[in-house]
Amino acid sequence: MRSTDTLTRAEIADAIHRRLGLSRAESLAMVEAILQHMVGALTEGENVKISGFGTFLLRDKGERVGRNPKTGVEVPITPRRVMTFRASQMLKDRISDLPG
Incomplete structure (x- = not known):
């Protein structure tokens, strides 16, 4: 059982170590x-x-125009590339089946 709410690289590596028998390194x-x-x-x-x-x-x-929510002043937002994650339907189903 994990001790935190965040899965880390080390915990993934440890799971591989335990399940496949590879060394930790x-x-x-x-x-x-x-x-x-x-x-x-x-x-x-x-x-x-x-x-x-x-x-x-x-x-x-x-590029688009944004607005400072405190002052209402419009500011240009420069073009950029963003990354998003779209969960598979299988993952969504498994998560929705969790209690709580």
Whole structure:
């Protein structure tokens, strides 16, 4: 049982170590390699889809005018690329079935 509300790289590596019997160093290296591969794909402008889990999507947002909520002054917001995550239906279903 985990002691926090946040799953960490180390905890993922530990789960691989326990389930597959790889050394802790090998397990952590595997986690790092997967994450680096995902980061590399996103950096190259590719979306990352993990079947049964979800998709990391890149989206370009154009320049727009925003407003300071305190003063009401309009300010330009520069164009940028953002990443979003869209959970798969399987993941959504599993989460909605959780108690509480």
